[in-house]
Amino acid sequence: MIYYVLWIVSFVGLILAVFWLNLLFFNEGRRIKIKKLPHVSIIIPVHNEEKTIERTIRSLLNSNYPKNKLEIIVVNDESTDNTFNVVKKFKNIILIDNKHKGIGKASAVNAGLRIAKGEFFGVLDADSEVGKNSIRNILTYFSKNKIGCVISAFKVLNSRNIYTGIQKIEYAFTVMIREFMSRINTLYYSHGVLSVFRTDLIKRLGYFDENNLTEDLEIAMRLKSKGYEVKMALKSITYTRVPGTFKDLWNQRVRWYRGFLNNLIKYKYVIFNKKYGLYGNFQLPLNIFSLIMLGLVFILFSYEIIRNLYNWILKIIILKFEIFSIGDLPSLKYLLLTIDIKYIFPIIIVILVNSFLLYKAHKIIKERTRLFTLNLFIYFLVFPVLTMFHWVTALFKEIFQTSKEW
Template identity: 55%
Template sequence: MIYYILWALSFIGLFLGIFWINIMFFKRSKKIRLKELPLVSVIIAAYNEEKTISKTIESVLGLDYPRNKLEVIVVDDGSRDGTYSIARGFRGVKVIRNKHLGVGKSSAVNAGLRIARGKFFGVVDADSTVTKNSLKIVLSYFSSDKVGGVISAIKISNRGRFYAGLQKLEYAFTVLARELMSRLGTLHFSHGVLSVFRTGLIKDLGYFDENNLTEDLEIAMRLKANNYDLVMAHDSFTYTNVPSTFRQLWNQRVRWYRGMMANLKKYHYVLFNPRYGFYGLFQIPLNFFTVFSISLVFVIFAYQLFKILWDNVIRFLLLRFEIFYGWDLPPLKFLLLSFDVKFLFPVIVIILLNLYLLYRSYEMIKEKPKIFNFVLIVFFIVYPLLTMFHWIAAIFGEIFGAKRKW
């Protein structure tokens, strides 16, 4: 039974890989030539970011955009360090303190949004930076009134560390994945590293949800639920710092995945709803299936691990602690012939497809991947297991109602 489940999941993964490769041949999102640059408000929400806030503000002020058309708003969310005073040192930057402390980033963004004068507004995290032409490129993707938001392509800025290396590969894949969803019309993610929205639209939809763990995902799904499109500006590059320790990465991903499940529950009515087209009939069901399949694989993994440990304990007791007595290493021929080709074939094809997608991902972010790299091996073999445990921790957190925290 386990064999057939894994075999089915492998072929579903193979089908999806081939499907997304075919989407690469779809037309990219339409861009327009801006006849007149609109007023844009850039909101930077900050909490204890004295080490990075200067660099963030400098990058925003350094945008290739008319200064009289750019409104920069820094919202200090009750920082206990020098964030507020550092931000106040920049000329031409509006700095306010958020009155509703302890609610989270969404409350700070809303505080900035209430005073924003721009036709469009962008959200930039206080540990992130933007490139000079990133804003103009993002704005060029607002090709119709149905485009409610446009997101940039994120790269990572902290380099040279093991966890950063893993996430560099992951973020490259993410850029490609979001571009493909954008082409398909099913993109439902935004982020805090220069996502730009129509100001009036977001206000009409009720601002950002201040009770949501992942407000950027929620606002994106709310736009889709109201039949607005999100678009990926694959050629607009921005940079962010990523977790550099196991614990930081764990906390971030569990928060993300719990937020994903909470928002899938909130917008469950989109599931298999033909009113939402391919987004409701394919993308959201795929998200639900992903959560289900990860849970199923974990159960199989746990069962097999328990079975192996139990069998070895029994054998250990039967041999009366002579655990190595009479043990011989199996010959190489036996090991090679013991592999199930029917199961191994789709797995090998999936690995090859992933290598191809990795190549296309780096091509999209205009970088060259390192072919033979220890981090690459860990990314394909170990990192999926770690991601599975992130998901399981998130699932258990939601089932047992664990306190949601940043």
């Protein structure tokens, strides 16, 4: 059974790779020349961010967007460290205390949005930094009124250990795929590393959902459900810090995946609905199919591990705990000769295809890539297994409705 699942996964993966690569020849999307720069509000929700918030604010102040048209709103979300005092030393920064506590940062974003004066507003996490041209570039993608949100491309700032190094590879790949989704109008993500929205539109739609684990995903899916488009500004580069420990990465991904499952159920009426074009008839069904295949792989591999472990324990009992000598262990040559090519070949195909896609991803975001590194090895062979456990944990928590923590 595993044999068939692996071949299905590799076959579908190959078809998708060809499909995504063909999108390289699609037009990036129409951009406009801005004759008169609009007023923009940038909302930064903060909670115990004393170590990073100063760099975040300075990146905005050092951008080439006119200061008289840039409103920076920092919303202090019950910080217990020195965040408030760090922000307070900046002049012309609006600093407010958010007294209303929701599940995540949505309540803080809404608090800033209520007083925002800009025609457009952006959401920027306190651990992120904008590039010099980020804001100007992102606004050029609002080429028509139906575009409700434009997200920036992003790079990792802190790739110093294995965890952050793997995410640096992953983020490059993610930017490429989201750019392709943007080109065929199936993009349904926004993020905290600078996403810009039409202010009046989001207010009309009822602000951000304060009871949602992934409010940035929810607002993008809400925009799509109302017939608006979400685009990526590939030339608008922003930078973010990613989790640097196993625990932080685990908690982040489980929260993300729980949020996705929750919002998928919330907007299930979009799936296979002709009204929503490729978004409803291709992108969401593809994601659901991927989750089903991921679940199958998890179940089958778990079964194989348990079965082999059972046989190994049984063998030890039968042999009355006889200890094998080193000489009894199989040689490397023997292990290589006994490898079943039926299982290995589809895995090799997937790795080769993804290696090529990863190479193209780094070229697209103009970032250097290194082959044959430990991070790359872990990304291809270990990270997918970890991701599988993230999804299983998220599914388990959603089924049993465990407490939601941001």
